[in-house]
Amino acid sequence: MNLETSVGRMFLDRAARTPHREAFRYRDGTGWCSLTWAETERHVRRLAAGLIALGVRPEQRVAIVAGTRYEWIAADLAIMCAGAATTTVYPTTNGDGVAYILADSDSQVVFAEDAVQLAKLRAHRDSIPQVRNVVLLDGTAPDDDWVLGLAELEHRGDALLELDPSAVDDRVGAIAADRLATIIYTSGTTGVPKGVRLRHSGWAYQASAVASQGFLSADDLHFLWLPMAHAFGKVLLSLQLAVGFPTAVDGRVEHIVDNLADVRPTWMAAAPRIFEKAYARIVTTMEQQGGLRKRLFDWAFAVGTVVSRLRRDGGTPGPLLAARHRVADRLVLAKVRKRFGGRIRFLVSGSAALNTGIAEWFHAAGVLILEGYGLTETTAAATINRPDHFRFGTVGPPLPGTEVRIAEDGEVLIRGAGVMAGYHNLDKDTAGALDADGWLHTGDLGERDPDGLIRITGRKKELFKTSGGKYIAPSAIESRFIAICPYASQFFVHGDGRNYCTALVTLDADAVAGWARQRGKPDRDHASVVRLVTSYVDILNAELNRWETIKKFAVLDREFSVESGELTPSLKVRRKVVEDNNRATLDAFYTA
The missing domain is CATH 3.30.300.30 (ANL, C-terminal domain)
Structure with missing residues (x-):
């Protein structure tokens, strides 16, 4: 597990290994466009050189205020290749919140999605005097020196690379693994958001630890809609760099169902609310139809549930049950899977607790949801269930290289390469979260079952x-x-x-x-x-x-x-x- 690397190096290495394989798909009008790793690298190099031309120095912060889209990923990779550090900002954050995060992080340049985000920045320009430039992803940049269009940044990058072709490679080569890569501001259920300082080595660890489990390959197709401003969404990019699978990107939640039918991915990660809504929509539709369809639906899921439990206990269906299951699958269960594109090998749930009953219902339909657990402070995942080793109601065993301990009061403590460097500008809060032995006090309550799988039972502050x-x-x-x-x-x-x-x-x-x-x-x-x-x-x-x-x-x-x-x-x-x-x-x- 090589932790002595940077995100920029991971990206350039991936592009060099598989230049002609598909890297990303993104929406262009009503269709999908595709980019290879080589094409993505050329784009990212131009953007990274553009940032260097703007005067961005190593570890200086560059913010992204945008929804999940290919340009978010390209901007983030460019920041990494320029040796800078990404500050993530949710596009739903109000103007005061955006200004606070940009000022607290000392972000020098901002990628803004559109005119709406630009208006927030303009309205609070006096509060963010350190922001030298704004790069607009969509629309026409106004005629002033503060705002650039994305094409203008690329042109500046081209000019720099013509004078200094190794400018980007030199920046990537100088990035130490323990340098700052990202500041993610926890959205927080109380109080002012805190900036979590995450190292390059943390992202590299996450990618290597999950990839080492062997349940993903370059032949998988990932659908990404999760907010990239959140650690759960951001870690999926690092994982992609390690494994090399292509990712179809569209952050518009209202289009998830249509996109799944178009893309037909083999896996997707989501918050539990997405699975809850899918479950509720299917069940209520059947209840409203009633009659024979409802009885057939209930029968099929009863059969699917028996088979699911049998297989989870290590058994196999007998001839009669297997025959019933084939009928149930053909008439009902396969139609549920088709709503997710029909090729899903597994789904991943994180960010909050997934109800065991919903996980069992999906498994009865032949859709495995793997629940994991982590925090922004652990660079996302600390534990995760595997396709060949899972138990509903748990969040799985710790990732290789991560230690999990349950304190006397039931609090979950975590130590490992993914744990944050600390909170930005908040030494007292850092000392309260990280003890002298390097254990992160998560604030979550949990327990370990006899097989070593972790179960999260609640939140200390919510109890x-x-x-x-x-x-x-x-x-x-x-x-x-x-x-x-x-x-x-x-x-x-x-x-x-x-x-x-x-x-x-x-x-x-x-x-x-x-x-x-x-x-x-x-x-x-x-x-x-x-x-x-x-x-x-x-x-x-x-x-x-x-x-x-x-x-x-x-x-x-x-x-x-x-x-x-x-x-x-x-x-x-x-x-x-x-x-x-x-x-x-x-x-x-x-x-x-």
């Missing part, structure tokens, strides 16, 4: 205690309800210091509309919707300990969103924001 002294892990209850109720979008459990638990429920508008149409009711008939949710809360409560049961709930008229501040860009719930936004409703649960 609350009722007035009766009982501890509650709300996320475990929330994910269980989402698996039970296909109409739910979010389920928020509350009860810190109270004498019982309550909940806020948001619903999937399309699913509820379909349910209402089938029954001839308005989809906003509140009384009917409450009765629907009550039936699922009753099912949930039957599975919980008495002190965990939900005594009261309210159905909200909107979903939590990134725009409202209630979700992070990686779709994690900001609990304090949800509580503050719904304080009157929550307090009313305990006054009646």
